[in-house]
Amino acid sequence: MTDEYNALIKNGTWVLVPRPTRVNIVQSMWLFKRKLCSDGSLDRFKARLVANGKSQRPGIDCGETFSSVVKPATIRTVLSLFVSRCWPIHQLDVKNAFLHGDLSETGHNIAYLLLYVDDIILTASSTALLQQIITSLSREFAMTDIGPLDYFLGISATRNSEGMFLSQRQYALDILDRADMSHCKPCNTPVDTQSKLGPNGPPVSDPTLYRSLAGALQYLTFTRPDITYTVQQLCLFMHDAREPHFSTLKRVIRYVRGTVDNGLQLFSSPTTKLIAYSDAAWGGCSDTRRSTSGYCIFLGDNLLSCSSKRQATVSRSSTEAEYRAVANALPKLVGSVISSANFTHLSPLLH
Template sequence: MPIRQESINKGCPKAFSSCMSPVDDTWYMDTGASAHLTSESGIKNVWWLMAKANNLVSIVLDVKNAFLHGDLMDTVYMHQPPGFHDPARPGYVCHLRKSLYGLNQDPRAWFHRFAQYALHVGFEHSRCDSSLFIYRHGTQIAYLLLYVDDIILTASSTSLSQKIITSLGKEFTMTNLGLLNYFLGISATRTKDGMFLSQQKYALDILDRADMINCKPYLTPVDTQSKLEPNGPPIADPTLYRSLAVALQYLTFTRPDITYVVQQLCMYMHDPWEPHFAALKLVLCYLRGSVNNGLQLYASSTTKLIYYSDAAWGGCPDTRRSTFGYCVFLGDNLLSWSSKRQSTISRSSAKAEYRAVANVVAETCWIRNLLLSTGAVRVLHVPSSSQYAEVFTKGLPKRLFIDFKSSLNVRTISFFPTAGVY
C-alpha cells in the first residue's frame, strides 16, 4: 500500500471540506408565464475537475487492456478457442476466471476491480458520482475521475500525483499521457486566464461529413420563429440526419450555445422531415462561422453557485409540453447546462413553476453534496435582458444571442496559451 498513510473518513462531504465550501446558492428564475425548469446532471464532474486544474496538477492516464483486469463474479463458460482445442476432450468448454473483451460482464468486472484497489490504497468512493474517487492525507488531496479506461488524475502536488501513478502502475498496465491537454475528444488548453476547452477538430469533422465545410457562415444557430413541427416532405437519407444530430449532441459538451436547437433536432430523429434537415443545416452554417469557439474556464476561488432557468410553457406545438433549460455557474465558470422537453403537460404556468422548483431542488442537492454547500436557496426574479437561460429554451434575436453567448463563456481563444507545466 504505497500511498496509504492513514485511513480516510467515509463520506463525500468530509472529502471535499478542504477544497470547496460554497456558502450561498442563488437560483435565478424567470417569474413570468413561461417560468419552468427541470434539471438533470450532465458532465459536471469532468468540467469541475478541469476547473480545479487551474490550481492543481492534472494528468491523463490510459489503462491498457482494461477489461482483461476484471475478475468475474459470475460463472461464465466459453467454447475452446481456435488453435487451442484439446483433442482428448473436444466436447469440453472453458471456465473463465478473468474477463475477456466482448462479455456483458466486462465493464462491471473491470470497474469493481479498479474500485477495490483504489479503496485499498486510500481513496474514497464519492457518494455523489460512482466514477469519482477522492484521496486525502493532511493538506494533500487528489481526485481521480475514471471513464472506462481513461483517467484524469488531479492532485495538489506533483509528488502526490507521482506516488499515485506509481501505485496504479504496479497493479495495472497503463500509459502516462502527460499533463491534461486532450481528453475524450476535447482539447484543454492552458491559458493565462485559466483553461480553454474546445472541440474544434470534432466540429470540422462534422462539417466535412455533411459536405458543408465551405458553407456560408451564419450568426445564430436558430431563428426566432416557432419550434419545429412533425410535418413536411420526408428526408431522402434519414440515416445522415440521425448521424449528424447525434454528433451535434456530443459537441454541446463545450458548446452550450447550440444546446437548445440540438435538443429540438434530436426530438425528430425517429422520423425526420425536410424542415428538420433545413434547421440542422442552419446549425452547421453557424458552426462554420464559430468553429474555433469553446468554453473558457477561469482560475477563481469564488464558491458561490448561481443558477438561471427559463422555460417556454406549452412550447411544443405537437404535444403542448414545456421546453425548459438551465445553466449553473460556480463563480464565473459555467458548470452545467441543459435543454429538454418536459415529460408531462402543465395545465398552467403555476403548475409548471411548482414542478420546476421540485426539480431545481433535486439538482441543487446533487451539486451541493458534491461541493459541500451549506447555504440556502433563494428564488429571485431576473429581467429578460439578463436571463441567460433563455438561450436554452427559444430562438433569440442576433444581438441578444451574441450577448448571452458571451455570458456563457463561449468564446474564441484569442490569446497565446502558456507554455510549460501546471
C-alpha cells in the same frame, strides 16, 4: 492486439472453466480504432477485446448494464476546481478497458480520478500525491502517463492567463466534413426564433445521416452550450426526421462553420457560490402543448451544467411550468453540491 491480450492476462481478467450446459455463451469481439491528436493527425492505433452485447439476453444473462464513463458535468466541475486551486492534473491511458484489481492507498489529501472507459484524468491537491497515485495505478494496471492534460475525448484543453480553454475545434471540423459542408456559407445564429419545429413535412431521404449528425452535434454541446437548445429540439425527431428538421440541422452546422474556434472558458475564480438558474417556456410545443424547462448551474464564474428539456406533462399555467422547471433543476444543484463537497464550503443558490 498483442499489448491488449498481454494486459488482460497480466490483470487476471478471466478464469478458464469448462463450458456449462444449457447456458447462453456471451461472445467476444475485437474493436480497432485510431487515436488522434488535437490537430487531427494520427497518434496511435488501439485494439480492444470487448464482450458482444448482442449475444446477451436482458433479464437472463444480465439484470442491468454499466458504462464506465464520467458525466460531462462532472468533468467540468473537476476541471473548474482544478483551475481555481492550481492543482496538477495528468492524463493516463490504460492498456485495456477491464480495470480489474485492488488498490490500497491511504492519505489525508484530496484527489479526483475521472474515468471514461480507458482514458483517465487525474488531479490531486499536491504533485507528490499525484505521482503516488500514478505509481500505485501503474503497479496494478498496464497504463501510460501521457503527462499534463492537453487533449482528451476529442477536447483540447489549453491553459491561459484566465484559466483553461476547452475547445472541440477538430471535432467540429469533422462534423462539417461528414455533412459535406466544409465550405458552406456561415450563419450568424443557430436557429430561427420565429418558427418552431413540428412533425410536418416530407421524410428525409437519409434518416441515418440525420441521426448521425444530430448525435455528433449533441456531443459538441460539451463545450458549446450556445447550441444546446437547438440540438435538443432536433433530437426530439430522430425517430421520424422530416425535411424541415434537416434544414434546421444544416443551419446549426452553418453556424458551427462560422464559430468553429468557439469553446468553453473556465476561469480561475472563487468557488464558494454554486448558483442555478431555471426558466420555462409555457406551452411551447405547438403539438402537445407541453412546456420546456431549462436550467444552468455555475460554480463561481464557470458553467458546470445546462439543459433544455420538454416537460413530461402539460402545465395548466405558466406558474406551474416554472415550478416544474425549478423541481427539475434542484436535483442537479444538489448533485453538484455532493460532487464538490470535498473541495470547499459551498453556498448553493437557486434563481
